[in-house]
Amino acid sequence: xxxxxxxxxxxxxxxxxxxxxxxxxxxxxxxxxxxxxxxxxxxxxxxxxxxxxxxxxxxxxxxxxxxxxxxxxxxxxxxxxxxxxxxxxxxxxxxxxxxxxxxxxxxxxxxxxxxxxxxxxxxxxxxxxxxxxxxxxxxxxxxxxxxxxxxxxxxxxxxxxxxxxxxxxxxxxxxxxxxxxxxxxxxxxxxxxxxxxxxxxxxxxxxxxxxxxxxxxxxxxxxxxxxxxxxxxxxxxxxxxxxxxxxxxxxxxxxxxxxxxxxxxxxxxxxxxxxxxxxxxxxxxxxxxxxxxxxxxxxxxxxxxxxxxxxxxxxxxxxxxxxxxxxxxxxxxxxxxxxxxxxxxxxxxxxxxxxxxxxxxxxxxxxxxxxxxxxxxxxxxxxxxxxxxxxxxxxxxxxxxxxxxxxxxxxxxxxxxxxxxxxxxxxxxxxxxxxxxxxxxxxxxxxxxxxxxxxxxxxxxxxxxxxxxxxxxxxxxxxxxxxxxxxxxxxxxxxxxxxxxxxxxxxxxxxxxxxxxxxxxxxxxxxxxxxxxxxxxxxxxxxxxxxxxxxxxxxxxxxxxxxxxxxxxxxxxxxxxxxxxxxxxxxxxxxxxxxxxxxxxxxxxxxxxxxxxxxxxxxxxxxxxxxxxxxxxxxxxxxxxxxxxxxxxxxxxxxxxxxxxxxxxxxxxxxxxxxxxxxxxxxxxxxxxxxxxxxxxxxxxxxxxxxxxxxxxxxxxxxxxxx
Numbered sequence: 001x002x003x004x005x006x007x008x009x010x011x012x013x014x015x016x017x018x019x020x021x022x023x024x025x026x027x028x029x030x031x032x033x034x035x036x037x038x039x040x041x042x043x044x045x046x047x048x049x050x051x052x053x054x055x056x057x058x059x060x061x062x063x064x065x066x067x068x069x070x071x072x073x074x075x076x077x078x079x080x081x082x083x084x085x086x087x088x089x090x091x092x093x094x095x096x097x098x099x100x101x102x103x104x105x106x107x108x109x110x111x112x113x114x115x116x117x118x119x120x121x122x123x124x125x126x127x128x129x130x131x132x133x134x135x136x137x138x139x140x141x142x143x144x145x146x147x148x149x150x151x152x153x154x155x156x157x158x159x160x161x162x163x164x165x166x167x168x169x170x171x172x173x174x175x176x177x178x179x180x181x182x183x184x185x186x187x188x189x190x191x192x193x194x195x196x197x198x199x200x201x202x203x204x205x206x207x208x209x210x211x212x213x214x215x216x217x218x219x220x221x222x223x224x225x226x227x228x229x230x231x232x233x234x235x236x237x238x239x240x241x242x243x244x245x246x247x248x249x250x251x252x253x254x255x256x257x258x259x260x261x262x263x264x265x266x267x268x269x270x271x272x273x274x275x276x277x278x279x280x281x282x283x284x285x286x287x288x289x290x291x292x293x294x295x296x297x298x299x300x301x302x303x304x305x306x307x308x309x310x311x312x313x314x315x316x317x318x319x320x321x322x323x324x325x326x327x328x329x330x331x332x333x334x335x336x337x338x339x340x341x342x343x344x345x346x347x348x349x350x351x352x353x354x355x356x357x358x359x360x361x362x363x364x365x366x367x368x369x370x371x372x373x374x375x376x377x378x379x380x381x382x383x384x385x386x387x388x389x390x391x392x393x394x395x396x397x398x399x400x401x402x403x404x405x406x407x408x409x410x411x412x413x414x415x416x417x418x419x420x421x422x423x424x425x426x427x428x429x430x431x432x433x434x435x436x437x438x439x440x441x442x443x444x445x446x447x448x449x450x451x452x453x454x455x456x457x458x459x460x461x462x463x464x465x466x467x468x469x470x471x472x473x474x475x476x477x478x479x480x481x482x483x484x485x486x487x488x489x490x491x492x493x494x495x496x497x498x499x500x501x502x503x504x505x506x507x508x509x510x511x512x513x514x515x516x517x518x519x520x521x522x523x524x525x526x527x528x529x530x531x532x533x534x535x536x537x538x539x540x541x542x543x544x545x546x547x548x549x550x551x552x553x554x555x556x557x558x559x560x561x562x563x564x565x566x567x568x569x570x571x572x573x574x575x576x577x578x579x580x581x582x583x584x585x586x587x588x589x590x591x592x593x594x595x596x597x598x599x600x601x602x603x604x605x606x607x608x609x610x611x612x613x614x615x616x617x618x619x620x621x622x623x624x625x626x627x628x629x630x631x632x633x634x635x636x637x638x639x640x641x642x643x644x645x646x647x648x649x650x651x652x653x654x655x656x657x658x659x660x661x662x663x664x665x666x667x668x669x670x671x672x673x674x675x676x677x678x679x680x681x682x683x684x685x686x687x688x689x690x691x692x693x694x695x696x697x698x699x700x701x702x703x704x705x706x707x708x709x710x711x712x713x714x715x716x717x718x719x720x721x722x723x
Contacts, residue, residue: 006161008153009121011098011105019095086174086186093189094167101160108156112149115141123157125150142646144618148454165230166193197237200227205244208253214260221272228279232332238287243294247301248308251324254280255310255367258327264366274369278331285332285388299338303345319365319376322346326381327367333450334385336392343382344401347413350379350422351403358425377425379414380434387440387451394445394463411470414438417478431486439490442471447497451490456625457497459516468498468519475536476529479723482536484603492543495534496550496619500626503554503582505530512558512582515626528719531589535720538593541604545612546619548590548653553623553645555583556683559705563687573701577708580680584709587679588716591672596720599665610654617646644686652679673713680709 109119118128125146141149170192186192204224207213216224231237242250258264258273265273288299302325311318325342353360361375368376386393400409413422415438424432432438443451446468448458460468471494475482482488495502498519504512505521524530537543558579562572569575597604621642652675655668684705688698 004161005123006157006164007121008105008119008123008157011101011157011160014098014102016095016098016102019091019098022091087171089188090167090170090174090186090192094163097163097189098160101156101163104156104159105153108149108152115145115149117141117146117149119153123153125153142614142617144615148618151454162230163189166196169196193234194236197231197234198240200231201237201240201244205241208245209249213253213257216257218269218272221269221276225272225276225279228276228283232279232282233286235286235290238283239290239292239295242284242287242298247298247305250284250298251302251305251321252310254328255319255324255365256312258369259312259366261313264369264371266371270369270371277328277369281328281330282332284328285334285385288335288338289333299335299341303342306342306345307349317363319363319367322349322378323361323363323365323376324367326378326385327376329381329385331384331388333388334392336389336395339382339385339389339392340396340399343386343396343410344399346378346382347401347410348403351401351408351413356423358423361425372427374427374433375425377433379422379424380437383434383437383441387437387444390444390448390450393441394467397442397445397467398463415442415471416474417481431484436486436490439487442467442487443490443493446471446494451493460498460501460514460519462517465498465501465514465517465519468494468501469521472519472521472524472530472533476524476527476531476533479529479532479536482533482539484539484601485536488537488540489542489546491533491537492540492546492616493619495537495543496546496616497622499547499550499554499619499623502530502534502586503551503558506582506585507578528723531716531719532723534586534589535593535596535723538590538720539597539601539603541597541608541612542616544590544594544609545614545616548587548613549617549620549646549649550623551583551586551590552649552679552683553620553642555580555680556641556645556648556687557624558583559680559683560687560690563691563693566691573704576684576701576705580684580705580709581712584676584680584712585716585719587676587709588673588713588718589720591669591676591713592717592720594672595665595668599668606655613650613653614646617649620645620649648679648682652676669717673710673717676713677706677709681706 105119112119112125116128118126120126127141127146166189170186170189186195204227207224227237245253254277258277264270287295302321305321306325308321309318310321310324322345326346350357350360357377357379358375361377364373364375366372386396397411397415400407401413402408408420412418413420424434427433440451446460446464448460448464449455471491475487475491482491498514500512500514501519501521504514504518505525521530524533534547538547559576562569562576562579566572594609598606598609624642624645653672655671681702685698685702688701689695693701
């Protein structure tokens with residue numbers, strides 16, 4: 001049975017006074033028992049008696065019975081003192097941890113209240129009406145903000161539940177025997193967690209080695225999955241589990257469990273297996289972070305088993321080690337050196353195989369859940385592994401692999417279009433099976449955090465910015481590769497992250513400060529490749545929303561910055577116009593991309609583009625939160641400025657797609673031009689008013705900027721149409 005996670009009400013109302021009293025009592029008890037056991041203050045102790053008994057020159061029965069009794073009793077006193085120290089350590093650790101969990105919950109609840117969000121009794125985050133000190137009038141949290149807040153609360157409750165689980169299990173074990181004591185118990189929660197993990201790993205490794213995992217009941221599978229879920233970040237479990245099974249045993253286990261005789265399983269068991277796959281992946285990723293001799297051996301042997309078939313029931317054929325291992329790389333951060341060596345060995349095998357990748361990886365044994373009938377392309381799974389390790393991903397795309405004596409850059413083989421480039425196997429939909437995963441790897445490499453992480457990325461390094469330059473150059477010059485491509489959503493995220501670099505590339509009059517190293521995209525704007533890249537990427541609704549949210553944020557803050565430095569410019573109106581021009585040009589490119597997607601290519605619907613404007617609004621906050629803006633940004637809380645930017649994006653770029661409001665492509669382009677100009681007007685008028693410009697001049701300046709926005713929008717739209 002899955003252990004119940006603590007609720008917000010349970011944690012909030014948890015009274016720790018009784019626990020603190022127990023800690024105090026056990027401190028007293030532990031000191032007394034330690035004195036009795038080892039001595040001190042001149043008192044007689046069990047240790048003294050043991051020493052004297054062993055030194056005594058006893059004869060006859062006393063030499064055996066009496067000495068044995070005294071020494072055994074002395075050891076028991078030492079054990080009971082040791083056990084008391086264990087109980088004390090666990091209670092003290094639990095008390096400190098629960099106090100932290102309660103504080104974390106109170107802080108989170110206070111922060112969320114400022115966004116008119118409430119944490120209910122179970123721990124769910126819900127909207128509440130603004131009222132007095134409990135909230136800020138007029139602020140409405142977005143769905144994405146609620147999702148981030150829910151993740152924060154769930155994490156706190158999960159950690160509290162883990163503290164409870166570990167402490168309770170440790171105390172139950174110490175109290176298990178009524179007639180004996182243990183002197184080697186854990187001295188705190190961390191040690192208890194490690195011991196429990198090792199015990200669980202040994203138990204399940206033994207069960208797996210007994211064979212017939214395909215015959216495990218659903219109840220057994222749920223118990224195993226619950227263990228993985230609890231222990232997947234515990235090195236005591238993960239390393240022990242991997243090394244006890246060994247490399248071949250680990251791979252054979254998942255092969256047998258995922259694809260028993262008869263093929264993929266369905267129904268409820270398939271849902272359990274999907275969770276097992278994710279949790280096992282995270283467990284193995286955690287294990288690879290260890291550099292112990294045993295884990296070094298495991299890693300080497302996994303790579304060595306890459307070309308080895310893993311059949312079932314003695315059959316001669318089956319998926320090979322690369323296919324099995326890559327299917328377990330979808331979650332968790334694997335060690336970078338392991339990923340490097342594994343990836344090189346896998347690509348070497350693939351390139352030296354007598355046939356293209358779809359031949360090398362033709363085995364379609366189901367190793368992934370939900371199940372598919374597609375070939376098992378291990379490069380796709382490996383790309384997911386890189387997608388969760390930014391440093392390893394960046395290094396891998398900058399590295400090369402030698403096969404048949406020929407050295408080839410991994411970028412040229414996996415990404416670029418040219419001689420020797422990989423022919424990615426195609427799925428049932430005709431699209432490359434692994435391109436979605438390839439996009440995830442490129443996201444992590446360029447942005448600096450796992451592609452699905454909410455963590456704040458680091459400043460862009462020279463290497464990351466250079467990779468963005470290569471992406472824009474490659475796909476801007478070959479924009480046909482972006483037609484309905486699984487890469488587009490990831491490229492949209494990358495474009496949003498590097499929006500300042502893109503606007504700097506579009507802007508020819510002055511430099512725009514970037515978040516770290518500059519991707520130097522001006523050359524691609526001049527050649528038209530940048531417009532082709534953005535136009536191709538923007539046909540994807542998610543990419544479209546990401547780019548527009550980031551564009552609106554950067555444009556707004558650049559206008560704001562100009563007004564704060566207005567005394568520096570002789571031609572201030574011209575300066576503001578220069579600052580709004582790049583963003584407006586990008587908006588024009590996006591409008592053409594959306595129109596082509598909806599009207600010409602018919603690969604997406606207006607409803608999808610409208611929805612994306614709200615589901616991708618985190619990029620507005622991210623653009624402001626890079627630390628380059630003068631806008632106030634309060635940690636995890638979204639400032640009112642970002643709120644205004646998000647509302648402006650939705651208001652100006654949402655299109656009424658009902659039948660009654662039907663438009664042709666030309667009308668849509670014209671409407672978006674007007675809306676882009678309106679957005680520039682509003683941002684300029686607000687910035688002018690905020691620094692004290694009178695209403696008449698604020699409107700005049702905003703009108704000038706609006707006209708510039710129309711012109712720049714037209715340039716972008718036409719450039720995208722030509723592409």
